[in-house]
Amino acid sequence: MATGDLRSLVAVAAAVSVAMWYVRLASRRLRPGLPRLVAFLPVLAVLPVLPLAFRAVHPRAISGFFLAWLAEFKLLLLAAGQGPLDPSLPLPAFVAIAIFPVRQRDPTTKNATGSGLAPVTSAVMAALLAAIVSLYRHKERMNPYALLVLYSLHVYLALELVLAFAAAVVRAVMGMDLEPQFDQPYLSAHLRDFWGRRWNLSVPAVLRPCVSRPVRALAGGGAAGAAAGVLAAFLVSGVMHELMFYYITLHPPTGEATAFFALHGACAVAEGWWAAHKGWPRPPRPVATALSLALVMATGFWLFFPPITRPGADKMVIAESEAVVAFVRDAGGWAAATVRSALTGRS
Template sequence: MMAGGDLRSLLAVVAAVAAAMSYVRFVARRLRPGLPRLAAFVPVLAVLPVIPLAFRALHLRVTSGFFLGWLAEFKLLLLASGHGPLDTSLPLPAFVAIASLPVRRRAQRDSENAPRPGLGLVTSAVMAALLATIVSVYPHKERMNEYVLLMLYSLHVYLALELVLAFAAAAARAVMGMDLEPQFDRPYLSASLREFWGRRWNLSVPALLRQCVSRPVRARVGGGVAGVAAGVLAAFLVSGIMHEAVIYYATLRPPTGEPTAFFALHGACAVAEGWFAAHKGWPRPPRAVATALTLAFILATGFWLIVPPITRTGTDRVVIAESEAMVAFVRDAGSWAAASVRSALTGHS
C-alpha cells in the first residue's frame, strides 16, 4: 500500500515528468533532428532514470523505472533522430502521456467497436482473483517445493504486469481517449523464443528495440544473415542491460550480470532458431511440443539467471509484503464499500 511519503513523491514525480516532457516538446518543435536536438535532450535523459528512486515502495520504483528509465529514454532518443512514436504536433497532454507511458494514439480509422489492447473486465477480475490467491499462499512458502514457489513468482510477475497495464489503459482511455500499446499476447502460447520475445511478451519493448538497436546495427553490418544475426544479438544484449537497471530499481544493489547473461543466451538461441527455420525441409516438432519446450527453456533459464539476483537480496520478501498489503487494502476497501451499501439500503427500507 502507498505510504504518505510515496503519495507526495508520486505527485512530485508526475509534476516533474510533465515539466520535463513539456520542455522536450518545446525543444523538438524548434530544433531539427540531429545532434543539436539530442544535446538539448541531455538534461532530461540524465534525470529520467533518477526519478524512480524518489519512491520507497518497490512496486512504484520498478514500474516508474520501466516507464521512465527505459521506455521514455528510448522514445526520446528516437525523437532526437526524428523517428519513433512521438509527434510534436500532438496536444501537450497527449505528448506527455505517450512520452512517459507505454501509450499509443488510437488511429482515427479505428471504429469504436474495434478491439482494444488491454484486458476485459471479466478477464481482469479473474486475473486479480488469481493474483490475490497466489499472494494469500505466500505465508506458507517455507513449506513449498522450491520449484513450485518459483512458478508462483513467475505467474505473479505476469499477472501483476497485465493488471497494472490494463488499469493504465483504462485510465488513459477515460482521460484522453488513448489506448496503451498491447503489452502481452498470450505468451504462454509461444512456440519459439522469437515468437515469445518478439510477438507476445512485453510488446512495447521489442518495438523500441527494433528501431533503436536492431535496425541501426543491421544497417551498419549490412544485409543478409550476418546483419540479421548482429541486430538480434545487439537487441538482446541491450535488453539484458536494461533489465539489469530494472532489477536495480527493485533491489537497489549493484548489477550482477546475470540478467545480461540470460538475454545474451536467449539472443544466441533466437539466432540459432532463425538459422534452423531458414532450412525449410528440416523436420519441425508439433506446435504443442515446441510450445512446451520453449516455455520450459524460458522458465529454467529464468530460475537460473533472473530469479537469484532478486531472492539473494531478499527483494522477493519485500514484493510479497507489499503485495499482501495491497490485497489487504483492497479487501478492506471492498468490505467498507459493501457495508456502506448495506447501510444505505437498510436506511431506505
C-alpha cells in the same frame, strides 16, 4: 511510507511534466539528429533518477519501467525524427505517449478500443494474483522450484494488470488507444514468438527501431545483419533489466540478467537459422510450446530470479503485495457493507 510515496508521486509527476515540456519545445526548434540529441541529454540523464524518489518497491520499479525504459527510448527516437512522439501534440498527450504504452486514436477507425484486457479477464487475473499472494504465507514449507513457479506467474500477472491499468486510465481520460501489451505468451511456439510477438510487446516496439534495425543496417543486412540486430536487442534488454533489478533491490548489477537475455538472444538466432532450412524437422506445436516455456522458466530459475531473491527483495515485494490485497479486501468489504446498509435503509 505511503504518505511519503504519495508526495514523491506528485513531485515526480511535476518533474516529468516540466522535462517533457522542455523536450517538446526543443524538438520544435531543433532539427532531428545531433542537435536534438544534445538538447535532450539533461532529460535523458534525469529520467532514470526519478524512480529512486520512491521508498516502496512497486512504485519504484513501475516508474522505472515507464521513465527509464519506455520514455528514454521514445525520446531517443524523437531525437532521430522517428517514433510515436510529435512535437505538435498537446503537452498532456505528448507526456502520455512518451511514458505509457498508448498511441493517438486513429480518427478513421470508429470505436477503437485498442488491445486492453477485457474486464472479466482482468478480474480473473486479479483473483489469481491475490490467490498467489495468499500462498506466500506458506513459502517456508514450499519446494524452492515451486516457489519460483509462483514468482513467474506473479511477474506475468502483475505486468499484465499494471500495464493494462495504466494504459486504460490514459485511454479513459485522454481518449487514446492502447498499444499491444501481452498476447497469450503461454502459447508461444518458440523463443522468437515469445519475446518478439507475445511478451510485454511495448519493449520490442521500442527496441526494434532503436536497436535492431540500426544494428542490422550497420551490419549490411542479410542473415548476418538480422542475427546481429537480434543479439543487440537482447543485450540491450539485458542491460535495461539490470537497471530494473537495481530499482527493485537497490543493489549493484550482477550481470545475470544480461547473461539471461544474451543466452536467449543466441537461442533465438539459432532458432531462426534452423527455421530457414525448410526441410529440417520441427516438433509439433504443443511440444514446441512446452519446450519454449520450459527453457524460459529453467533459465529464469538459474539467472533471472537470483539477483532478486539473493538480497531478499522478493520478501519486500511479497509484503507490499499482501498489503495491497488486504487493502482491496477491506475496501471491498466496506463497500459491500455500505451498499447493504443503504438497501436496508430503503426497505
